[in-house]
Amino acid sequence: MSVSFEERKSTILAELNKEEKVYVRELASQLQVSDETIRRDLDRLEKEGILKKMYGGAIKSKTQIRELPFDEKTTIHKKEKQSICKAAANLVEDGDVIMIGNGTTPLEIVPHLAHKTNVTLITHSIPVMLLAIEYFKGRVIFTGGEFRRSQKYTSGPLSERMLEMLKANKAFISAGGISLTNGITDYDISGSSVSRKMIERSDEVIILGDHTKFGQTTFAQMCTLSEISMIITDKECPQEWKTLLAKKEVELLIAEDI
Secondary structure, three states, X not given: OOOOHHHHHHHHHHHHHHHOEEEHHHHHHHHOOOHHXXXXXXXXXXXXXXXXXXXXXXXXXXXXXXXXXXXXXXXXXXXXXXXXXXHHHOOOOOOOEEEEOOOHHHHOOHHHHOOOOOOEEEEOEHHHHHHHHHHOOOEEEEOOOEEEOOOOEEEOHHHHHHHHXXXXXXXXXXXXXXXXXXXXXXXXXXXXXXXXXXXXXXEEEEEEOOHHHEOOOXXXXXEOHHHOOEEXXXXXXXXXXXXXXXXXXXXXXXXXXX
């Protein structure tokens, strides 16, 4: 029985999302078609801008380097972010010191912490700090530094030096991309550098990312998959990623709808 182009395309994209590269010979064997059929498929997908051909196969077309401004991101996958952050807040225990990174996803944790009083919250995100003033009754520590206007957080040597002086039980970090090859990535160097420092200074590292982040790589690496404790995502997480992360022994928490 012949396999249609759309079926082959689905398999090729699934493999790209897992490994970020595919090989003609392996795809031909998996799909039981000729090498030439796969090469034609890769030609077609390259014209669509999905991938870039290389000797013997193909890779993803390019690394994502552009991030939308903070205010434009607030409405994207909002329900998924809310469910992810409700699950994240449920992990916060009495007496915890937590770090919350920048981004529109971690911001959603704060309202779910309203009933927690014996918790210390450390952040470099201005929206997180402002929301904490409104909802959170525990101790708040804001790390200063250079203000990044587009994404509304502080970064640089001052932020990182202050984080070096602190220690947390848990860090909640937003992912720009989640990749088997490149680990957890962010869109810019300054943001990923502060996140990296939070990761270093926390006992547990909890990555927050909706289902669209899987198989993606953005510009700057924060850490490898082996350095994290857990990923929290929404129920639309691809099944293959559930399997892949289980093989990597990375704990995955699927958040329930709110």
